[in-house]
Amino acid sequence: MIVREIAYLKSLLYVTFFLALFCLLEARPISYPNSWTFMQQHNWEKTTLHIHYSPNAKNSIGFLGAYYEDEKDRLNALQWNHLLFRKNQKKSQANLYSKIYLGRLEKEISQTNIFHGAFNLSFDWETRKHFLLYAAGIEHTDEPFTDSNTFHQKARIGIAPYVAPYGKLHTWLMLQIEHHPDDTDSDNRIIITPMIRFFKGDYLCEIGLNSNNQILFNTIIRF
Amino acid sequence: MKTLILILSIFLTSFNFLSAEESYDIKIHVKGMVCDFCARSVEKTFSSTKVVESVNVDLDLGVIELKLKEGETLSDEKIKKLIKANGYALESIERNE
Numbered sequence: 001m002i003v004r005e006i007a008y009l010k011s012l013l014y015v016t017f018f019l020a021l022f023c024l025l026e027a028r029p030i031s032y033p034n035s036w037t038f039m040q041q042h043n044w045e046k047t048t049l050h051i052h053y054s055p056n057a058k059n060s061i062g063f064l065g066a067y068y069e070d071e072k073d074r075l076n077a078l079q080w081n082h083l084l085f086r087k088n089q090k091k092s093q094a095n096l097y098s099k100i101y102l103g104r105l106e107k108e109i110s111q112t113n114i115f116h117g118a119f120n121l122s123f124d125w126e127t128r129k130h131f132l133l134y135a136a137g138i139e140h141t142d143e144p145f146t147d148s149n150t151f152h153q154k155a156r157i158g159i160a161p162y163v164a165p166y167g168k169l170h171t172w173l174m175l176q177i178e179h180h181p182d183d184t185d186s187d188n189r190i191i192i193t194p195m196i197r198f199f200k201g202d203y204l205c206e207i208g209l210n211s212n213n214q215i216l217f218n219t220i221i222r223f
Numbered sequence: 224m225k226t227l228i229l230i231l232s233i234f235l236t237s238f239n240f241l242s243a244e245e246s247y248d249i250k251i252h253v254k255g256m257v258c259d260f261c262a263r264s265v266e267k268t269f270s271s272t273k274v275v276e277s278v279n280v281d282l283d284l285g286v287i288e289l290k291l292k293e294g295e296t297l298s299d300e301k302i303k304k305l306i307k308a309n310g311y312a313l314e315s316i317e318r319n320e
Contacts, residue, residue, distance in 0.1 A: 032264030032309055055266075059311035088255025088312040090285055128257055128282065166282045167264050199259060222260070 029081035029097055029122070030060045031222045037062075038221045043070065044191065044214040050079060055131070058083040064101050075116055077103020094125040105141060115142040131158030131172060150182040172177070172197035176216075187212055247279065247288035249297060252314035253306055257284050264309045272297070272305070285314070 031037045031054040039050040046069060052062025059082055066075040069083040077099035098121055105116035111187025120137030136153040158174035178191040193216050202223060208216035241302055256262050262280045269278045274295035279288040292295060299316050306313045 027262065032267065035264075057308060082308070086255070086310060088310075090254050090314065091257065093255040093257050094262070126257055163283075164259075166259060166280045170259055201263065203260065204260075 028095070029125075030054050030057065030098060033057055036223055037218075040219045042209055042215070042217045043193075044188065044212060044216075048185055052079065052081065064103065074106040074108075074110040075103055076106075077101040077116070092125060092127045095123070097124075099137070107143075110208045116140070121141045126165050129160045131156070131160075131174070133157075150180070152182075153176065154178040167201065170197075170199040172199070174206075174208075229240070239302045243319040246290065248319055249289040250319070251287040251289070251302060251306070252316070253285050254285060254312040254314050256280075256287075256311055258281065258282075261311065262287075265306065265311065268305050268309055 029039075029052075031052075033054060033056045035054050037050075037052050037054065037060070039048075039052075041048045041050075046065065046066050048066040050062060052060040052066045054060040059080070061078070061080050064075065064077040064079040067078075068075070068154040076126040077127070079099065083095060083096045084098055085094075085096040098118050098119070100117070102115075105114050106112075107114060116139070118137055120135060122133065122135035123182075124131070124133040126132075133156040135155075136151070139150045141148050141150075141154070154176060156174055156176045158172045160170065160172050162171065164170045173174075174197055175196045176193040176195060178193070180189055180191070183189050191210050191212065193208045193210040195205045195206050195216055197204065199205075202221060204220040206216065206218040210216060253265065256265065260281070262282055266278045266280055269275050269287065269289060273290050274291055274297050276292045277290040279290075280286070281288070289297065302316060303313045
């Protein structure tokens, strides 16, 4: 079992490293029509890999894999992202997305394989200089002895220190506040993460350090 | 000498101005194109269109400039459809005719 876990973690790390090499999430969960996206996230809670295909500008569907650091649980799921609403203005854009995933969670402690799913709503508003995001979601896990539904929400604010022309390196300074009221560890109920986002062409990279001194590292590649 | 420099400057300025004016066939004003990624999707879409020779994007102005291949055309309806398919809104179309 330990060997399998190490192999799984290794494969996730390799992919992360591969993506980081090209360096370059909470960016848009749907890409342009007929395109693929690799999204990798690493934060205080988990390391995830989301690979999805966008058949059009309103939907994407793909695989979600996650490794939860503390529990050492592994998730394999199918995720569907949908653009519910978009408001295009000359100098801004606002979006409302829904994200649903359903899958199997391999529980390390009980050596069981149980259902795990989530529903999230995410709203963002962006200009060339400012970025705002609010997201909230509920997760369900088929666990008999613990609270099987958990709620979480987060907000993010960003500012671009300079406005880069098309095709050049874009930089964003961001602050993220997460609220996990159901987390058993009180240190994780409110987490604040200042971060920096680099964005060039089809590559995006985010690096941050949260209020518990834990690293955030996200990458996206679209093609 | 000063007169020569002045004449040369005016000539070059005029040349640049004319070049810029003639460098595109269609100028498309788009709403919602506020980030590099937004523009990239539109650029890729138009680049893959058979009639388009080159695409130039100006994020500040929210403008896409298209240079068409010799003898080719692209209708307003088709442009609107492509912009919409990428999730953005068409504001206006200018043609350099």
